Amino acid sequence: MEHQTENIFGIRAIIEAINSGSTISKIYLQKELKGPLFSELHSLVKSNGIATSMVPVEKLDRLSKHNNHQGAVAQISPIAFFDLETLIEKTVAEGKTPLFLLLDQLSDVRNFGAIIRTAECTGVNGIVIQKSGSAPVNAETIKTSAGAAFKVPICKVDHLKDALFVLQASEIKTVAATEKTEDSIFDVNFNQPIAIIMGSEHRGVNPSILKMVDYKAKLPLLGEIDSLNVSVACGAFLYETVRQRML
The missing domain is CATH 3.30.1330.30 (Ribosomal protein L30/S12)
Structure with missing residues (x-):
C-alpha cells in the first residue's frame, strides 16, 4: 500500500x-x-x-x-511520533536490552528511509531525530523504508543533547559513529543497553555531541575512499550489534 x-x-x-x-x-x-x-x-x-x-x-x-x-x-506527517522517555520505559518493562538509534540531522530522505528499514530488520527499539534540520518523514521516506516507518517507533526531540541526557540517565550507553577516533567498532561492547549515534551526510556527528557520548567508534576502511554512505555505515553498526547479541 x-x-x-x-x-x-x-x-x-x-x-x-x-x-x-x-x-x-x-x-x-x-x-x-x-x-x-x-x-x-x-x-x-x-x-x-x-x-x-x-x-x-x-x-x-x-x-x-x-x-x-x-x-x-x-x-x-503520515506517522505519529513517540515520547522517548515513555518508549525507554516500555522497552525495559518488556525485558528487552535497549537498542536505540539517534540521527544527528540526517538530511536525505532516501538515506533516512534506508536506515529505518535496516533498523526494523535489526530490532531497533526506537529512532530519535531532532525537530529541526532533520529529513522529514514523507511519502518518499516511507517508500524507501519499505513500510518500516510504520513499524519502528520514531521520536522527535528539540535537541539531540536532550535525548542523550535521557538515555544516559536511563543507564543506556551511547556510542558515536565517527572517524575522529582510534577505537574500532569491534572494540565496543554492544551487548548492553546502547544507543548508536549516526551523523549527517556532510558533517558527521556534531562535535558537541561527540563530547557527550560514552564511546566513539569507526569502521575499518581498506580502500582509497575515506568514508561510507551513512545508511551503509549504520547498517554495519547495527549488524555488529546483532552479531554480538547472538553470541
Whole structure:
C-alpha cells in the first residue's frame, strides 16, 4: 500500500493545523514573505520547533498544485511520533536490552528511509531525530523504508543533547559513529543497553555531541575512499550489534 504525505496550504489553514495538534513534518515558506498573519505563523512554528525551509514561489506552486497557498505549504506527517522517555520505559518493562538509534540531522530522505528499514530488520527499539534540520518523514521516506516507518517507533526531540541526557540517565550507553577516533567498532561492547549515534551526510556527528557520548567508534576502511554512505555505515553498526547479541 502506498502512503502519501498530505500537503495543506494557506497560512490560516496551517495555523489551525498546528493549533489542533496535527503532526507536521515540515513547512515551506515563501522567501521574503511579510505581514501580520505570516508573523503569527512564524512565531507558532518557532515555538513548536517545526522544521521550515524558505523557498521560491515556484516550489510552493508545485507543492500546492497552483492553488492559493498564500506563501506557505505544510506537510502533514503520515506517522505519529513517540515520547522517548515513555518508549525507554516500555522497552525495559518488556525485558528487552535497549537498542536505540539517534540521527544527528540526517538530511536525505532516501538515506533516512534506508536506515529505518535496516533498523526494523535489526530490532531497533526506537529512532530519535531532532525537530529541526532533520529529513522529514514523507511519502518518499516511507517508500524507501519499505513500510518500516510504520513499524519502528520514531521520536522527535528539540535537541539531540536532550535525548542523550535521557538515555544516559536511563543507564543506556551511547556510542558515536565517527572517524575522529582510534577505537574500532569491534572494540565496543554492544551487548548492553546502547544507543548508536549516526551523523549527517556532510558533517558527521556534531562535535558537541561527540563530547557527550560514552564511546566513539569507526569502521575499518581498506580502500582509497575515506568514508561510507551513512545508511551503509549504520547498517554495519547495527549488524555488529546483532552479531554480538547472538553470541
